[in-house]
Amino acid sequence: MTDTAAAEVAALSEDHRTSTGISNEKLAMWLFLGSECLLFGGLISTYMFNKGRIGPDDIGPDDVFDIPFTSVSSFVLLMSSLTMVFAVSSIAKGDLRRNRIWLAATAALGATFVAGQVYEFTAFYSEGLGFTTNLFGSSFYALTGFHGAHVTIGIIMLMSLFVMSVRGNLSRERAETVEIIGLYWHFVDVVWIVIFTIVYLFPQ
């Protein structure tokens, strides 16, 4: 099973100290992600519930959304998941140089996404949709803002990994750390898959 990355990661994260053979850290991350489902679920439902509760003349989704633009940034985030997988599989193979490249690429793609979001927010704002404008505005910014904050935290973690790698503190034995942060990163991506469909693509 040395031929494939996942197996290696799995083998590395094999933890003989625990009663399940699963490392505490990875278990903790999955527990956290399970919990996050309810956090984002709550925000998404709030958005769904509120988006239509605006006056006929109020500024609404149709007035501001720029689907092509958001599609591109969604695509960017989606692809960052691919680079993240590569980062994980390269460190599992002990290829620190590649690992660094992929980490940086992932962080860069994430940053692109966040930049796109910042741009989107300012564009919406200049079109008259602020956080306080109406229920759609409040719910939209709260949901996407929360997501953006998650991405930002992910970027910071990726960059810390990068720095660790540069300073020589990252090794094959620590592949699991990269994997765990990868899990977080993919989760954030997955949340965006849902947000993108429900918030942007659903017929208004």
Next chain:
Amino acid sequence: MTAVQSPRIAHRPLGVFTRPQGSEGWRSWLFTVDHKRIGIMYGAAALFFFIVGGVEALFIRLQLATPNGSVIGAGTYNGVFTIHGVTMVFLVVMPMAAAFANYLLPLQVGARDVAFPRLNAFSFWCFLAGGVLLTSSMFIGGWFQNVPDGGWFNYAPNSGVLFSPSKGIDFYAVGLQITGIASLVSAINLIATVLNMRTKGMSLFRMPVLTWMLLITQFLLLFAIPVITVALFLLMFDRLWDSNFFNVAAGADPLLWQHLFWIFGHPEVYILILPAFGIVSEIIPTFSRKPIFGYHFMVASGIAIGFMGWGVWAHHMFTSGMGPLSVAAFSVSTMFIAVPTGVKILNWLATMYRGRLRFTTPMLYAVGVVSMFTIGGLSGVTHAIAPSDTQQTDTYYIVAHFHYVIFGGALLGLFGGFYFWWPKAFGYKLNEAWGKASFWVMLIGFNFTFGPMHILGLQGMSRRIPTYRADEGFAFWNMVASIGAFVIAIGVAMFLWNVYASTRKWRRAGRPDVGPDPWDARGLEWMTASPTPEHNFDSDIEVQKLDEFWHRKYGRDETGRVVRAAPTSQIAHDGSNTSVHLPSPSYWPIVLSAGILLVGYGLIFNLWLAAAGVALLVGAIYGWSLEPPDDPDAAGHHGDHAGELPAADEAEGRAGSPLELEEAQSVD
């Protein structure tokens, strides 16, 4: 306690970040990562807040003792019952349960510590930060000027700035988020502990019922906390940054808050009760000299309660205008929660049946729970009948219900736990005579306080009213209830006196030798010295049965009678093995929590303060991650794991298979 040597500390180039070494005195508490000390601190803090919340309750009762009461004004009264509810729920029962979870979970599964000791310390300090913030709302900016005053469920839109312009609700929103972080982190930590840190052979179905109930509680927290976090965030955004989530003029529907709150709120009540159920399930078998009746059903009913608890929340909203179909669905789903709960009650009774019952103080409390909780549970079922709940909701009948389940259930159970595990934690028993006396005083006072509230409620007394008219006919029972409350206070004071006097006694006379197992009990925690040595167990225990410790003590003779197999002193560890490597203390959990506290005050008062808090917080995270990784939660350094157990031998080491379960059942 003796300092434990930490033989091998990796000193990094960044010398600032060395960890505090096995220190003495107060510093050893501030920086500790030992789950037992953290548990004790949780317990102490919860007791402190219990007195705070109890004194608040006494003011409620003083004000309501007579018609047209004028002890405190309406505004203050609103603040008092709100902070009373918030304190009791979030700062008393939850942390008291956390105290037992922290202290006992690792012991009961035979581990050296929790999965993430530093995170554990962080949970405690973060909880304390939230508690300090909430409690300080009573005096910041004047006595009761900025106290939350929207009730503990704080319905929108009354919680908006427009209707609640003081800072009170900000304290509520921020404070509960901070305690929420604490609960979430500790839930993850404790789940990982139970799933991952079990000793050899400790399969899930060999875990004590308490471990199970605490595990279920942690799962409830894991999934319920984010829901209230969402609600609190929306509230905070509305209040601090003018968003519209609960702004009716902008088209918002205030019922959104109610749904989010109670989606959290109902699982929350099971978060409050399940730990007590677990404690009762430990105490009753011990003092009945019988194993728990229907172990698997006890576990399964706990799981069922945890599940069903998610599908009933809107029984708090029967009058909110949801529509008859929703009302019907939630009404019926709520009723059936009585089934798994009833299974528990009946199993406890069956455990006592034909037992040799010894009514020690812990046993009194446990039986008190069985009896009192049933009363509260039955009134709960009458609330579930939606049409009649429209008569009951927001009256003292509800107040009676939830004090019976919370005080008569959760709190009595937790107090029983204090008496039961006190010798384990401190090496001496609390005085039994005082313990029994205080139990009876509490129990009688409790029934006199909350029993009459059933009548008051059905006679139409609304809750949250600062006073009532003389001609409404509420005077008599209110006076009885108020006297009862002071009787409870005497009972609580007797408990406190007992703690003080018992402690003083052993200080003077030297610590008595209670031995590892003063009650002749069943769980693994009794297999090590009292007080529990810092490293818990001298060597790893291999578990073969449910109630392993008991089975090591007792066997059967030829005639099938249960007889001593070996004296406890031979089985139990004496705590003499000091060579176990434990994680060193750490500065960062408390620093991180201080950062969070600053952020909290900053959000309420001044964003610059929040910025300072963020700086401290980031610094603490930085320090945390650069700290020499001589503990298990430093990723990747498995080498020096605290609870290090020898690599499990796959062939036999894996906790039991389903087959072994049956074996566990069929012993003796």
Next chain:
Amino acid sequence: MSTATPDTPNTAHGADGHSAAGGHAHPSNWLYVKVAIALALLTAFEVFTYFETVHGWGDNAIIVMLVAMMVLKFFLVVAFFMHLKFDAPIFWRLFVFGLILAMAVYMVMLTAFRYW
């Protein structure tokens, strides 16, 4: 809760360092790329439906399609990129439990609001 508290002993595995996955095939980088391509195509198609609305598809049909694609994307990422397909089943159970609980609870909430 039972899905969330797996029958851990069953995940026992050999001491040879073989992963908890047992005998499953493991993804190679090429598989990841394939998954990514699928994700990209799905996204493209999703966006396409958005503009297709103009041509008079019913809203409900579009919503159903979008949800189907969303779920597919979701599970592609979770199963492959997050290795859930290959990793210890306990992770799968924990995560899916949270996911299903969230969906159930919030959908019931929206139903109580007569949202649909």
Next chain:
Amino acid sequence: MSSRVKKLAWLSSLLVVSGSAALIAVAIVVDKNHPLSTLSPVGRQGREIAELINPIFIVAGVVFFLVQGAVLALWLRYRVSGSDTGDGEYGYYEDEEFPEQVHGNNRLEIAWTLVPTALLAVISVFTLIALFALDDVEASDEDLVVTVVGQQWWWEYQYHLDGDTTTPPDFVTANELVIPVGVDIPLDIKSRDVIHSFWIPKLNGKKDAVPGRSHDWVIQSEQTGRFRGQCTEFCGLSHGYMKMVAVVLTAEEFAEWRDNQMTPAEMPQGGTAAASGREIFAQQCASCHVVNGITSPADRGGEGTEPDGWDVYGEFNGADAGVYLDIDTLVAGAAPNLTHLMTRSTFAGSIFDLYLGAGEHLGYLDLPASGTLNRGELEAWIYNAPERKPADADNFRGMPSRTGLSPKDIDDLVAFLSTLD
């Protein structure tokens, strides 16, 4: 324990339990002097609820006695003495007899899962039947629908005699809801600010008044009389002081009352105290209070055109979202309509009696004659309302103080208010 002692213990505990149960029963049955009691309903809905819950109380009582009895019995039967281990005795229990080690019994477990389940299934059937029955409005010859509006901290009733709540009401009154006996009166419950809850315990359960929403509810009374109520959803500072009364009249009395409510107030004659009171009222009070026929919409300084202040609470976004809060509308008309103040028996959220000596007087129309005006309380209220009832008048919640008024001004005002019958 000897069997004698055991018997004694049994007996005494039985006595205690049944004694306290009897006491409670007596306390509940003797339900006089509890004007808010849910235990002695007089309305159809209240009665149906009681008929549903009373048997369930009995079932709960049986379970209660079974469980408590079992606890007691086990206690007395299986208790062993010597439980007081004292301090720090080690190994106390060591050579002791053990009871039989029973681990469980699947059949029993299944039984006590199934029996409660069956019991609850039966209960839930009755619950559902009652639940849907309660929503029915039984046919009546009245078309009356009353829109009930909660506001911090009093209630407004808008009477729609034609049953159409989308048009301005025929008249408006406050705090005392007057209805004819024996017929179902549909209510349309709304709020102008925060959530309140409308509750007349003797007639029916409660229903929340939620801003932005409009909730249907029905009340009915099988007897004439005055029945007290209380706002039961926490609504801020004076929640405890937000009460109300339902007054149930015979059909004829109701018709008379209704016709009186529809007539505007008469302008007092010049030169009298009432006339000068009216002048003061126009300056000091008319910015909030409406007196049909005397104050004009312009006095309110608001936008409204209807004398009762109806149109200031508009519909939201075209949907029937009910009334919603806006600080401007609060100032511009959301205070009790005083046109027929003197026909009420209480004021200010029904916390003060408007008449002394009237007791629980029922002949509503005779009220002014049957008691004397509670002048002191009314004057104190006008002079400094927030002192009499906690309020946040600076933020337009509750009535502001008018401490600038001289005693004569107040006399005049009361003289004017006395004409409003």
